[in-house]
Amino acid sequence: MKAFSYVDAANEKDALASLGTERNQVLAIGGGMDLLGMMKDYLVQPVRLVNVKRLDATIARTPDGGLRIGSAVRLIDLIEHADARRMYPALVELAEQVGTPQIRNAGTVGGNLNQRPRCWYFRNEEFHCLKKGGATCFSVNGENQFHAIFGEGPCHIVHPSNLAVACLAYGATFRLAGPSGAREVEAEQYFQMPDHNLYAENVLQPNELLTHVTLPAPMAGLKSAAYEVRFKQAHDWPLAFATAALVMEGQTVKSARIVMGAVAPVPWRANEAERALAGKTLSEETAGRAALAAVQGAQPMSRNAYKVRVARTAVTRAILKAGGMKVV
């Protein structure tokens, strides 16, 4: 990788003061599990890195009974946090599935949410694709078996973050700190489709940092779960996955939030599935119908039609698992 200078920022203020306004010139380093790979492959060549591991690394209760997770919290600490597991099981289960033990021991929450796409054309130095300022998306006529089944392009990545999907399902907000103060952005507004923002995957500006994830207090009757389908159990990203957050009254679903992962350039909220499930008694049949609704608008590419089926299954099983029902 190209040489860079390094700032060991003692806190948020110092870290912010070290950033700049030009994209990819100065970058934050959390665990480095994504960033160093990008740099070794010359996909980004920052002149300076700013350590953000000394930002808030705690998980704290909020006054309303939710949790506030510092961006410097490592995945392993989130996984081992008893309150987080009890209150937001889907988030913790998804953290548990990330990569490998070594990655979870190093990777941070901030880094996970801001990691860059894994499209193999994007990750290959030789392909100057749209996202890198080139003229073509190579996935369209190329190897697109792991690409998006939702979205109009022009870039067809799937968002790589496990945690992002659970953040949407639980209605999390992100605190973004910048030179002129901090703003709170809903997780759902944070991630951006490529037709809005081709060169980045979210609204974060180069001179801003994501400092906290705030999860609202679980509503009474909230039951939630995640279900992932993976080709390999470790060292890889899921083929498709889903998170279901159901507000239950007995066996009736009062309301639901269903979000799919690895199917679109952003965590993909399945509004139709949520509507299909609301007011229904939870059963294999109602879960299956909701899942069908979830993939209704899918537009698979030349080699990834199989993902529609995988996503559908993931939604069915996430719903059943959330409801405490047997998942076959």
Next chain:
Amino acid sequence: MAPKDETRSELDERSGVSRRFFLKTVGAGGVAASVIDGLQEALPHAQEAGTAAAPAAIGPGPVPITLNVNGQRLSLKVEPRTTLLDALRNHAGQTGNKRVCDRGSCGACTMIIDGRTRYACSTLAIEAQGHDIRSIEGLAKGTVLHPVQQAFAEADGMMCGFCTPGFVMSAVALLEKNPHPTVEEAKRALDGNICRCGTYVRVLEAALKTKGVARG
């Protein structure tokens, strides 16, 4: 072609001298003098951020660092981009942990930092300062193997041996926390290591058979 940087130059083996021989002969530091002297930093700085002074940046040239490796203090001079693995292999002659993928995807470089396994190829050496680093070199006491190493030898848990140091470190980290893991627990703890020769069955056997591992 001049090597683009340290990462690439290490892969460049046209000299006919074995890389390890070369590195050990040149000795620590010699290889460090890298290509980027005079690299200018174009600096977006505090002015834009509207804050007082930005904290000082170090590098991009070599900077002095101190690492605590296997209980010993190690003073080196490396660039901020140097990984912990390269710092130990290329600047301290500790070539026990292997560099295979250099992308956090195989586990050959696994070390134990503050009690947890980490990919040393994906950890900056400057960031490893102030932490308790344990590498494969720290396990054997003289000629007496660590119980995990002994178990690997007895179970014949290696073929080419490139993945072995990493697997041993992952097994040590597991057994220090959980001396009697179930098969599932052991598999999960070893998930982050890959063996191209396919020694998994015996690696698992070794991890499960090892007795008497305690941090000491």
